[in-house]
Amino acid sequence: MKITRITVDVVSEPKEHPVRDAIQLLDRNGRTRVIVETDEGVSGVSDSHFGRVVSSPAVLAKIVTDQLAPVIIGEDPTLIRGIRKTLRELTDYQGTAGLSSYGISAIDLALWDLLGKSLGVPVWRLLGAQRTTIPAYAMVGWLELDVAGLEAVSAKAMEQGFRGVKMKVGGGPLTEDVSRIRAVRAVIGADAPLMVDANQAFGFSEALRRGRVYEELDCRWFEEPLPAGDTDGHVRLAEKLDIPIATGENRYGQEAFRDLLAGGGVGVVQPDLRRAGGLTDCLEIGLMAAGFGVPYASHGGGAHIHVLAALPNTIYVESGLLPADGRVELVDGCYPLPLEPGLSSWH
Numbered sequence: 001m002k003i004t005r006i007t008v009d010v011v012s013e014p015k016e017h018p019v020r021d022a023i024q025l026l027d028r029n030g031r032t033r034v035i036v037e038t039d040e041g042v043s044g045v046s047d048s049h050f051g052r053v054v055s056s057p058a059v060l061a062k063i064v065t066d067q068l069a070p071v072i073i074g075e076d077p078t079l080i081r082g083i084r085k086t087l088r089e090l091t092d093y094q095g096t097a098g099l100s101s102y103g104i105s106a107i108d109l110a111l112w113d114l115l116g117k118s119l120g121v122p123v124w125r126l127l128g129a130q131r132t133t134i135p136a137y138a139m140v141g142w143l144e145l146d147v148a149g150l151e152a153v154s155a156k157a158m159e160q161g162f163r164g165v166k167m168k169v170g171g172g173p174l175t176e177d178v179s180r181i182r183a184v185r186a187v188i189g190a191d192a193p194l195m196v197d198a199n200q201a202f203g204f205s206e207a208l209r210r211g212r213v214y215e216e217l218d219c220r221w222f223e224e225p226l227p228a229g230d231t232d233g234h235v236r237l238a239e240k241l242d243i244p245i246a247t248g249e250n251r252y253g254q255e256a257f258r259d260l261l262a263g264g265g266v267g268v269v270q271p272d273l274r275r276a277g278g279l280t281d282c283l284e285i286g287l288m289a290a291g292f293g294v295p296y297a298s299h300g301g302g303a304h305i306h307v308l309a310a311l312p313n314t315i316y317v318e319s320g321l322l323p324a325d326g327r328v329e330l331v332d333g334c335y336p337l338p339l340e341p342g343l344s345s346w347h
């Protein structure tokens with residue numbers, strides 16, 4: 001089998017209901033779809049989503065079509081790690097982190113989809129899965145919601161069968177975080193996991209001050225307390241707090257996780273498919289984390305559920321509320337894995 005053509009389709013439109021975290025307004029529904037075709041008629045597809053920046057989907061499309069695709073036309077699409085090596089070497093000169101990484105990830109995901117489809121099996125079966133359902137929590141506590149809105153959406157998540165809820169913090173003073181956390185806790189009950197996510201908003205001393213309070217409020221983890229690249233800060237913070245530090249969604253490539261894991265700076269590792277390097281790198285990062293005894297919770301869901309099915313250290317898939325049409329239902333708080341060939345997913 002040979003790769004014969006790679007095409008890209010772009011969508012960039014305003015989001016109907018923009019959401020806010022501590023550092024940004026996510027107001028776009030951008031999407032870059034990559035389709036890898038072969039001489040045997042099988043093709044693979046991947047979607048990369050963008051929550052803001054109007055032009056990003058089209059810029060990624062240009063990188064894929066003009067720079068990455070030409071060097072892998074004619075290659076055997078099952079040599080997924082070989083193709084990754086070729087693309088990393090190509091982009092090294094300009095810096096592989098950033099949109100080059102998004103492009104390599106998009107191709108990686110499309111190749112896994114293609115491999116699953118060519119063999120007629122879902123990718124999680126190819127990876128030697130450990131489980132057939134994935135525990136899910138609902139990331140629903142955005143900062144544009146007032147306390148009544150937070151309470152309503154948290155109640156909705158629990159009604160849908162989620163066992164835990166995540167909420168954004170750091171949008172205002174600590175007293176505001178405390179009242180919002182208490183409101184959500186009152187809705188979900190004393191024993192349900194409640195995670196807080198600061199989206200890199202704090203410096204070290206503020207992260208320490210707030211972390212001690214989130215700890216007192218029995219939060220399950222403290223996500224992105226510091227700028228993502230501050231490995232030393234994460235290590236020092238983890239030494240001073242008992243609450244696990246969760247991070248990883250803004251790190252590029254598996255080497256960005258090595259020192260963080262080795263130093264003990266992360267208690268829950270959270271790679272993102274687009275930034276970390278696709279399914280292949282997320283799987284390898286997850287296994288590296290497993291070696292350090294660190295649990296893995298994906299940033300986002302979608303195709304990530306195939307990685308989560310395979311890793312020994314999986315604890316959660318991140319989800320929004322389930323779609324209103326009822327096509328997805330949780331079973332005992334878990335997503336069932338899709339049975340269609342390739343990288344299909346529920347959301």
Ligand SMILES: [Mg+2]
Nearest residue numbers: 197223224249
């Ligand atoms: Mg996050």
